[in-house]
Amino acid sequence: MASLKTTELNAVQEAARDQFARQSHRYAKGHILQDVSDVAAAVAQINLPARAQILDVATGAGNTGLYLAGLGHDVTLADIARPMLDRALEAASARGLTVKVQEHPAEKFPNASATFDLVTCRVAAHHFSAPEEFVSESARVLKPGGSLLIIDGSIQDGAPEAEEWIHQVEKLRDPSHHRFLTPGQWSRLCERAGLKVVFSKLTPFKQPDLDWYFETAATSLENRAAVLKLIENAPESARRIFGLTLEEGRIVWWLERLALIARKG
Numbered sequence: 001m002a003s004l005k006t007t008e009l010n011a012v013q014e015a016a017r018d019q020f021a022r023q024s025h026r027y028a029k030g031h032i033l034q035d036v037s038d039v040a041a042a043v044a045q046i047n048l049p050a051r052a053q054i055l056d057v058a059t060g061a062g063n064t065g066l067y068l069a070g071l072g073h074d075v076t077l078a079d080i081a082r083p084m085l086d087r088a089l090e091a092a093s094a095r096g097l098t099v100k101v102q103e104h105p106a107e108k109f110p111n112a113s114a115t116f117d118l119v120t121c122r123v124a125a126h127h128f129s130a131p132e133e134f135v136s137e138s139a140r141v142l143k144p145g146g147s148l149l150i151i152d153g154s155i156q157d158g159a160p161e162a163e164e165w166i167h168q169v170e171k172l173r174d175p176s177h178h179r180f181l182t183p184g185q186w187s188r189l190c191e192r193a194g195l196k197v198v199f200s201k202l203t204p205f206k207q208p209d210l211d212w213y214f215e216t217a218a219t220s221l222e223n224r225a226a227v228l229k230l231i232e233n234a235p236e237s238a239r240r241i242f243g244l245t246l247e248e249g250r251i252v253w254w255l256e257r258l259a260l261i262a263r264k265g
Contacts (some may be wrong), residue, residue, distance in 0.1 A: 009080075012129030012178050013105045017080045033060065033123060036067045038151055038203075042259045043068070045199055046147050052117035055141065057134070058106050058124030062088025062099070064151075065120070069097045076100040076116075078109070107133035111141045118142075122151040123257075126170070126180050132189050139193040142264040148195060150186060154202060154258035156241065157184040165230065165238040166255075172226050174217035186260050195262035204243065205257040209250035 009017060052073045056065030059077040061084065069075040069092070077099050079085050085101045092099050104110055106121070106128045119138040128134050138148045153170075155163045163180070170177040181189075187197045207213065210231075214224050231251060234244055243254040 009105060010129050012127070012176075013080060013107070033063050036063055038205075038257065038259060039064050039067055039120075039122060039149075042149055042151065042199075042261060046118065046149065046261060048073070049117055053115060053143075054118045054120065055109070055111065055116045057109075057119060057121040057138070058127070059088055060084050060124060062091050064122045065099060066092055066095060066097055068118075068120070069099050070095065073118075074100075076102060076111075078102045078104060078106075080105050105129075107137065109137045109141055113140050114143045115141045116143065117146045118149065119146070120149045120151075122149075123153065125150060125152045127176055127178055129178060131179075131181060131186075132192070135186075135189045135193045135195070139190075139195050139264060142195075144264055146264050147198075148190070148260075148262045148264075150258065150260045150262075152258055153180050154186075154256050155180050155182055156202060156256060157182045159237060159241060161235050162237040162241045165234060166242065169227055169230050172223040172230070173213055173219050175223075183258055183260065186258065187262075190260075190262040195264055197260060197262045199259070199261040201259050202256045203259065204254040207253055207255050209247070209252055211250070 050072070054065070054068050054073050054075045055078060056068070056075060057078050059065050059079050062077050065075045065077045065088070077085060077088050080103070082103055085103060089101060102110060107130045119142060121134070125131055125134065135148070142148065155166060163182070167179060183200050183202060187200060190197050231244065238244065241256070245252060
């Protein structure tokens with residue numbers, strides 16, 4: 001499979017592809033996303049066929065898709081970065097699982113309409129250049145009665161100061177970050193695409209210490225210093241919502257993670 005050409009991507013997509021291609025080795029064994037308990041809890045609320053057709057968008061190392069393949073479903077792993085798909089295939093082989101892979105942006109799928117029972121996307125959508133196009137494409141490829149599951153970092157509605165603060169932090173930490181969306185924003189995108197939101201919940205999720213985050217994203221020294229400055233001067237709303245604190249001299253916080261399920265009528 002040939003890698004996507006730069007001319008096929010916009011600037012946001014190109015940044016995401018390059019970042020995750022460079023850092024794909026960081027997402028293998030030992031990464032926090034290997035804990036798929038959030039996926040299991042969400043999928044338990046979705047009435048899937050015994051052998052569902054599933055598309056996992058921006059799969060990364062494949063944690064979500066491989067969990068679902070392990071349940072006996074037919075899974076296609078999609079990502080914009082070929083090295084990420086390579087990591088996912090290595091993990092699938094190690095677990096004795098068979099999956100399909102396809103390389104493309106999250107805003108345009110190569111699949112036919114009404115193909116999948118479930119489209120999933122976990123902790124990736126904040127990198128998308130046009131989340132409305134991702135939702136529209138998801139709705140298109142879902143069968144009637146199919147579901148879209150989005151799990152991603154988020155921020156409660158009605159907290160613009162804290163939302164802007166976390167946006168600045170994440171953009172400095174990883175320049176391929178684009179934007180967290182609030183639950184309300186995701187719901188409106190789903191509704192416009194003809195999907196009905198049947199579940200939406202924010203859950204505080206404790207992050208590893210800041211140094212781990214810097215290393216995972218290969219944050220530059222200049223940007224690390226800027227993040228530390230933002231933390232030092234964080235507004236009270238951000239301190240409260242994200243639970244900013246020190247533990248044994250390390251900076252930790254609780255990121256809000258959204259789980260949203262929307263169904264196609």
